[in-house]
Amino acid sequence: GALAGCTGQGLPGDDAFAALAADLKDNQAKGTAYELAKSLNARLPGARSQLLKTVRKLENADGQAALDAVKSVPFWSAPTTWPAIRSGTNSLTSFYLLSALDLRWNADGGVERVPPEQAIFIQVFLRTFFVAASVTLATLILAFPLAYLIANVPKGLAAILIVAVLLPFWTSILVRTAAWTVLLQKFGLVNDFLLLIGVTSDRLDLMYSRIGLIIAMTHIQLPFTLLPIYSVMRTIPPSQMKAAYSLGARPFTAFRRIYIPQVFPGVMAGCMLTFILCLGYYITPALIGGASDQLISNFIANYVNVELNWEMAAALSFILLVFTLALFGIFARVLGLDRLKLV
Structure with missing residues (x-):
């Protein structure tokens, strides 16, 4: 739905940010926000703290306030964030094979080496x-x-x-x-x-x-x-x-x-x-x-x-x-x- 237009080049529209806010609030209500943060952190190091930070901001926010709360966290505007989210929605993904070779998808949809401090x-x-x-x-x-x-x-x-x-x-x-x-x-x-x-x-x-x-x-x-x-x-x-x-x-x-x-x-x-x-x-x-x-x-x-x-x-x-x-x-x-x- 909201991620359909996210091809890995540039940021998605407000629909994707609104869907993200709704998903985060839903996961928080179900008590699965931590598991979601851990899963995303496996794809993007440092994502766990940013996702949980966003969840806290969304506790009493709805509508436009929720959208603004998500956009206020710079992590969600980073060029590598949305390709990582989109890769997690596919039934088949090359993410883990690339990660095992110290590679990753970049914002342009190509493959690049991870930073030296992450290459192990x-x-x-x-x-x-x-x-x-x-x-x-x-x-x-x-x-x-x-x-x-x-x-x-x-x-x-x-x-x-x-x-x-x-x-x-x-x-x-x-x-x-x-x-x-x-x-x-x-x-x-x-x-x-x-x-x-x-x-x-x-x-x-x-x-x-x-x-x-x-x-x-x-x-x-x-x-x-x-x-x-x-x-x-x-x-x-x-x-x-x-x-x-x-x-x-x-x-x-x-x-x-x-x-x-x-x-x-x-x-x-x-x-x-x-x-x-x-x-x-x-x-x-x-x-x-x-x-x-x-x-x-x-x-x-x-x-x-x-x-x-x-x-x-x-x-x-x-x-x-x-x-x-x-x-x-x-x-x-x-x-x-x-x-x-x-x-």
């Missing part, structure tokens, strides 16, 4: 990808030589090592994370060990830090990277490398040209599995990471459980899902699903 989600996504990539690289550095060792020792010793690798699976991720909260304390065992071997002369603040988070996640994710690599390594006959040596190949050349290409599917599968799992980590960043180390899953949980803003949580989850599917598609394209070796 791109930084959180980049932080999530960085932590996931760091953990993936760390687990690969540890998993490859360990998998090679297990694949080339006698079967009895290999069985013991495999049990040691699988041992963390016998406890929940919460228990393992809680254990790291003890180990990483300033007077914990990790700091004691670093002082003992002379790596540092002072105790480090590992708790609530990025490095502490990566250490804990690396330990938790190590089996997920190691097992696919080991499953490929154990199928490679040792005679292949011996044949390469007998034909004059240097050890490094034989390893690079014969062994690595065969292990590559397992490496890619393990890295992909670890990276994707790290994208959805919640409990470990919540307990070990600092305020600047929370990943996108922590924000999704906050919007679901605290803010009760399921729309924003869904938008963030959708973007994360699209990225994960795109990553899987790239892996499948480069390597081929038939070559992936998970177990």
